[in-house]
Amino acid sequence: MYKYIIRRILVFIPMLFALTIIVFGLAQLAPGDALSGKSLADPNVDPEIYEQQREALGLNDPIYVQYWNWISSAAQGDFGNSLIFNGRSVMELIEARFANTLYLGLFSLAITIIVAIPIGIYSARKPYSMLDYGATGFGFLGLAIPNFFFGLIAIYVFSINLGWFPSQGTLSSPGVSGFDAFTDRIHHMVLPGITLGLAGTATYMRYMRSEVLDVLGSDYIRTAKAKGMSERNVLYKHTLRNALIPIITLMGFEIGVLLSGAVITEQVFQYPGLGTLFLSSVMNRDFPVVMAIALILGILILIGNLIADILYSIVDPRIRYD
Template identity: 35%
Template sequence: MIRFLLSRIGFGLLVLFLLSVFIFVLFYVTPSDPARIIAGDKATEALMAQIRANLGLDKPIWEQYLIFIGNLLQGDLGFSYRSSLPVADLVLARIPATMSLVFGAVVLWLAIGIPIGIASAKRPGSVRDRLGQGFALAGISFPTFVLGMLALYLLYYLPTRFGVNLFPPSGYVPFATDPLQWAWHLALPWLTLAMVTAAVYARLTRGQMLDVLGEDYVRTARAKGLTERRVIYVHAFRSAMPPLVTQLGIDIGLLLGGVIVIEQVFGLQGVGALAVTSVAMQDRPVVIAVVLLGGLFVVLSNLIVDLFYALLDSRVRTRAQ
């Protein structure tokens, strides 16, 4: 088990190293001048030379990369070109909003999507199955921003016109400040993200359960007289979990890197909103930090997925030894 985890950690570190090389080449080797972005179009050459010296851009490329990696390992992401604030502080201030949105939505979409998928697979072709497939098709077909705007219109704008304040339109309240306000402000974003993603999990769960329910060991479990609930949830669903865990790890990793659409629609000042603003303002250090953060989340999520694989299936551990 330890050897298995060490091999996965080593692979994750290799991926992060390659990502750092790619980002460095993209932002530092390409023909663009950060000094011009910082100083403006009317800056003198002397001022721009001073800025390049302060940023270390006058050094050889290999030395710039070593400085870049050294700063990253120390947690130093540099300073924002626009606000002159430490990039690490800017990103860390946005992470709680994004993490609150993602993990709350994860709980909702798993609680909605997996039961619908299991119910559909238990009686394929039934009315329940057709309703489940209809939900999955509708959820997958709706763009996230459309569902978000629809939720705002139906659950905020219309009730407000009649003097009923069901949900706030936007904003984020930290959990430590007021847990109830935190949940109230995130209710609509949670619902929007969960409904779209739950459709994917309902469809994936149904497909996996249909495959598993036709296996010999499931028929044997039923022949032994086990209850249908035990057959479904203990034997069949356990075997159907690995693809769901894989998809969940990918989704969480990508969403933690920035839920751009949802944060823009509902005015949540998270990592995604920071990325959009930084790209528009050409704030290179912040963009680099967001990209690296997204890569780190994806690597960590896949590492956790590999760990769950090893716990669910002993054959994974055996092959890794």
């Protein structure tokens, strides 16, 4: 068990290294830098000055030197300064927004699990019932509607018409604190959280339904029934744990899906998270910020997979020993 986890963590290291090369390489491949186009916008500045700036920022150094400079300071938590936001440090920019995105992602994941798994189980136990058909219909709808469109509808119906939830931001006013701030945050996260989790909820529901149906038809469930186990025991002890195994794998990927989905959803709800920062940085070719966010998202996805693998080995004894 511990050996397995340690081995998984060791595999994590080369993957992290590959990740940094990809992130850096992609940023290099993108045409232009933060200073390109500026001379056209402001013809009064001597192009020579831009060249001096490039030299000062190290943009003219050979690629491997730039990579080394970047990676060695990144390892110490220093991603340099933003080229756009008046030279504020990248870490400072990200820190303020990272927590917001993390909360939103976790909130959305929680909604997904709380809604999708019970409905999936129910659908499997009573296939072709009204609720099963309803859930299937909702599932297709949820997968078919794009995030941003559902977000707009949600704002229109629940914020503008009904006024139940705020349509943007994370807090009503900066003054609130303590428990009020907590509930206020949750209140602000409801619409973006549901929007973000919609496709995931639909997917998990379908998966859960088919997994439970599959397991219910298996030989060991027949054995459990033949031993006289009650229906509850058969469902919660013998079925659920087996049905959850593929769901856990899916959840490893879900973290990546949530974070990339957040880029669009945060934009729709003007939610001050990493997604909005990422989008504006890409628009402004603010590469230090873009690279830092891409790297952090990549690491989160790797961590997500690591957690999924560890959970997997806890639930399924066959994984522990190869």
